[in-house]
Amino acid sequence: MLERSWFERDAPTVAPELLNKLLVTMISDDGDGDGDGDDDGVATLTSGRIIEVEAYMPDDPASHTFNGETRRNAVMFGPAGRLYVYLSYGIHHCANVVTGAVGSGQAVLIRAIEPLDGIDTIRARRGSMDDRSLTDGPGKLTRALGIGLRHDAVDLIDGRDGAEISIVDDGCAPPEHPVLGPRVGITKGVDTPWRFRVPATARGS
DNA sequence: AAAGAGATGGTCT
DNA sequence: GACCATCTCTTTT
Numbered sequence: 001m002l003e004r005s006w007f008e009r010d011a012p013t014v015a016p017e018l019l020n021k022l023l024v025t026m027i028s029d030d031g032d033g034d035g036d037g038d039d040d041g042v043a044t045l046t047s048g049r050i051i052e053v054e055a056y057m058p059d060d061p062a063s064h065t066f067n068g069e070t071r072r073n074a075v076m077f078g079p080a081g082r083l084y085v086y087l088s089y090g091i092h093h094c095a096n097v098v099t100g101a102v103g104s105g106q107a108v109l110i111r112a113i114e115p116l117d118g119i120d121t122i123r124a125r126r127g128s129m130d131d132r133s134l135t136d137g138p139g140k141l142t143r144a145l146g147i148g149l150r151h152d153a154v155d156l157i158d159g160r161d162g163a164e165i166s167i168v169d170d171g172c173a174p175p176e177h178p179v180l181g182p183r184v185g186i187t188k189g190v191d192t193p194w195r196f197r198v199p200a201t202a203r204g205s
Numbered sequence: 206a207a208a209g210a211g212a213t214g215g216t217c218t
Numbered sequence: 219g220a221c222c223a224t225c226t227c228t229t230t231t
Contacts, residue, residue: 041211053222056223062223063223064223067217070216070217071217072215072216072217086215086216087213087214087215087216087220087222088222088223088224088225089212089213089214089223089224089225090212090213090214090215090222090224091212091213091224091225092224092225094223094224096217096223109223111223136223137224138223138224139224139225140224140225146228148223149215172221183223184223184224185222185223186222186223204228
């Protein structure tokens with residue numbers, strides 16, 4: 001199990017080590033992923049292997065924390081190892097892992113995973129979608145795993161049985177040479193290569 | 206295969 | 219009232 005201290009390092013350090021870890025959720029919803037709270041009361045296990053992430057730092061014009069603390073980004077200024085969830089473009093939810101010292105305001109965005117457990121639930125939540133594009137984007141994977149705004153500030157360290165969301169190390173080491181690149185979808189801080197990805201050769205197909 | 210546009214709502218000035 | 223750390227569908231090469 002990952003200790004909180006593991007997350008208390010800077011985001012660009014934690015990000016590449018988050019690759020090949022598992023993002024696991026045990027969440028109940030109505031199965032169509034619309035997040036309307038029409039809960040069927042049955043929690044389903046879904047998970048995926050993290051294959052792409054992005055680091056965001058406080059002195060970073062692309063970061064939500066660049067202009068100081070607000071209601072939305074408050075979780076990023078709290079303890080490391082919690083989940084920061086925000087609404088993107090009014091439609092999608094994005095999930096981040098808070099890193100660094102309390103008050104520093106940093107996080108790692110999870111951009112893509114490879115489905116593992118609960119593939120049927122994942123397909124149902126995503127609709128009739130090609131399997132290859134089920135979880136290959138930040139908004140897609142949150143929907144696939146049932147993550148929504150109500151999971152903002154959830155603690156990922158508290159890995160007790162039945163926890164809604166957790167990060168698991170199943171022994172699969174991070175890639176030795178992750179692919180670096182510019183972050184996606186931002187207009188400022190474009191030059192900082194803080195996107196990390198598992199090389200295609202290190203995964204199945 | 207690539208490019209374009211509309212959807213949609215919380216958050217901040 | 220403007221701005222998005224996006225996705226999907228439609229239109230065009």
